[in-house]
Every structure is written in C-alpha cells, then in structure tokens.
Amino acid sequence: MLRSWVVMPTRLPLIHRRCHTCGSERFRTAGKFRVNAHHKLIDVWLLALCTECGETAKLAVLERANVRSIPPALLGRLHDNDPALAAELLQDPEIRRRQRIALDWDGAWRLDTGGPDRLDEEVTDVSVHFAARIPVRPARLIAEGCRLPRAEVERLITKGELVSAVRLTGRLSNDFTFTLKR
Numbered sequence: 676m677l678r679s680w681v682v683m684p685t686r687l688p689l690i691h692r693r694c695h696t697c698g699s700e701r702f703r704t705a706g707k708f709r710v711n712a713h714h715k716l717i718d719v720w721l722l723a724l725c726t727e728c729g730e731t732a733k734l735a736v737l738e739r740a741n742v743r744s745i746p747p748a749l750l751g752r753l754h755d756n757d758p759a760l761a762a763e764l765l766q767d768p769e770i771r772r773r774q775r776i777a778l779d780w781d782g783a784w785r786l787d788t789g790g791p792d793r794l795d796e797e798v799t800d801v802s803v804h805f806a807a808r809i810p811v812r813p814a815r816l817i818a819e820g821c822r823l824p825r826a827e828v829e830r831l832i833t834k835g836e837l838v839s840a841v842r843l844t845g846r847l848s849n850d851f852t853f854t855l856k857r
Contacts (some may be wrong), residue, residue, distance in 0.1 A: 678799065679789060679801075679802050681787045681804050682816065683786075684762065684784050685785050687705075687706060687761060687762055688765065688783045689726070689779040690703070690734075694725040696728050697728040699725050701727075704734075704765070705722075705758070706721075706758030706762070707721075708720065713739075716739045716742070718739065719735075719736040719737040719740075720734060734770070734776065735773070736770065766778075766807060766808050783809075786816060798854060798856050800852060800853075801820070802852045803853070805848055805849065809848055811846060813847050814832065837855050838856070840852070
C-alpha cells in the first residue's frame, strides 16, 4: 500500500545574512514589502529584521523596473504584503544569489503523515511530497514519520531494508519515494 507524506512549511524561514549593526547572522521576515516609485520606475524590497537587535535589512526584489512591465496582480500582492509571495521570492535562487543570503528552515516545517502510522506491514511504500523547496535530510524525515531513532533508520539503509531511487544521505528538497521492508 502506498502512503503519502507531505513536508509543509509552518512559517517563513530565517535568513542567514550578517547584520551590519550587531554582527548577528540571522534575520526574520514577516512578509512585508516596501514599494518605492520614482516617476515611471519602481523599486521593491522585502523587509527583514535582525533577530538580535531588530535592525531592518532590505532585500531587493525589483530595482528600477518600469511600472508598466509589472503585472497588476503582482503589484497588488506587493502592496498587500502577501506572505505567500514573500515565501515564493525567498525560494527564488536568483534573488538568494543576488542578495547573498541562505535560508534556515530549522523549526519552519512539519511532516504530515496523514494520520496514525501503521508501518507493521512487511513492505511499506511511502511517497514524500514537498509543498515548498525545503532542504531536509531524508533519514530525518523517515525517522520522524516512522517514529524511529535516526540511528535505526541509518541501520535500515545500510542493511538494504530501506531503499529508494534517490540517495537517502545528504539533503533533498524534491519529491521522492522509498520502500521499507521488514
């Protein structure tokens, strides 16, 4: 029987970036944008606050863009401070590269296994879907979902009782399936 698990974000991730005021390495964002117009040009920043001193950092989303080139729906979402849009923009690799930031997803996601787990069956197939690009170690997901210690999951991988088409070591942020044989 195929079971479905979903990795879902619970909040926006922390942002790794050095604070110029206190030297802290973490910022949090509530999904607020600053939109500034210069005649026919527009700048948009995602605002983030230092977790230590509260200093505001501006992460550039658009710089000197022509107002007519921005779809009205997007402009409306920016003015409405849409947190879903903030989540989308934070996951954009181009914005992260330009701003030299990394995301910290610790404590910002949860695993939904769809109810009480009964993994007593001899062979269990599980499909894991990521609702957002959250980099997580598959062994950690499997340990949490099956309610096993991580060392036990590592032992099952080594013995060949836990198999997948993808590597179960390292981090993944893409959907995958695995089979647990007992």
